[in-house]
Each structure stands twice: as structure tokens, then as C-alpha cells.
Amino acid sequence: MRRVLYLSLFLFACAAPALAQDPVKVDSKHYKVEFENANVRVLRVKIGPGEKSLMHSHPNAVAVFLASGKSKFTFPDGKTEERDITAGQAIWTPATIHQPENIGSGEFEVILVELKSKPRLGNGGKKS
DSSP: OHHHHHHHHHHHHHHGGGGGOOHHHHOTTTEEEEEEOSSEEEEEEEEOTTOBOOSEEEOSEEEEESSOEEEEEEOTTSOEEEEEEOTTOEEEEOSEEEEEEEOSSSOEEEEEEEEOSOOOOSSTTOOO
8 A cells, every 4th residue: 555655656746747848848749939038938839620739837928819719728736717719819828837728610829928037127227
């Protein structure tokens, strides 16, 4: 019994980091880096009808949807959330871990601007 408990804890410890992986590294089929610098990373995300990505993480970001559709997000605790997407819609997305799925009939496409750090002020760090 004790071995089963230790094995379960070991497997959970190994799996937990996988929940927070970079989507570009774990799912390059759907995620492409369009631009990156010290402050932001811009991703183009394309998920075809009926396709889903893998569980991954994002920092705080702004999403701009390029196509209308319907998506479903599954979170590490098993909860799900469905969203109707409108082309041209822009939303703030706080840091998250999720698995997106396209449950619509068309391609899901979004530009995701991930924030890396607090922006530096252009005047030597002093507020005007």
C-alpha cells in the first residue's frame, strides 16, 4: 500500500510541471511566435474545427480574435468553460493554465500578446 502511495505521489510530481508548459514547445502545430522582445511575445494561434491543443500555460495577455466561433477551455481541476468568440473582439486574459478546444465549425484563430514584464519607462525610469 505504501509503495502505491509513493508511486502516485511521484507520478503527480512528474506530471505537475507538464501542466504549465509553453504552448509553442508542446503544440507547435497550433502555436507560432510572430514577434518577441524583452517585453512581449506575440503568438498566432490556429486550431481547426474539432481540434484541441494540449494543456499549457500563458502569462497575462491580450487576445485579439481573427475569426468568429465557439471554443471550450478545460482547466487543470477538470472544470470547463465554453466561449462564443466574435471576430475583431479583443479581451484581457489573466495568466492561466488551460487546454483549448475548437468546438465550432470554422477555424479558431487568435493573436495573443503575452506580457513578459512590467514596461520600463522611457525617461530613465522616472515618472513625469
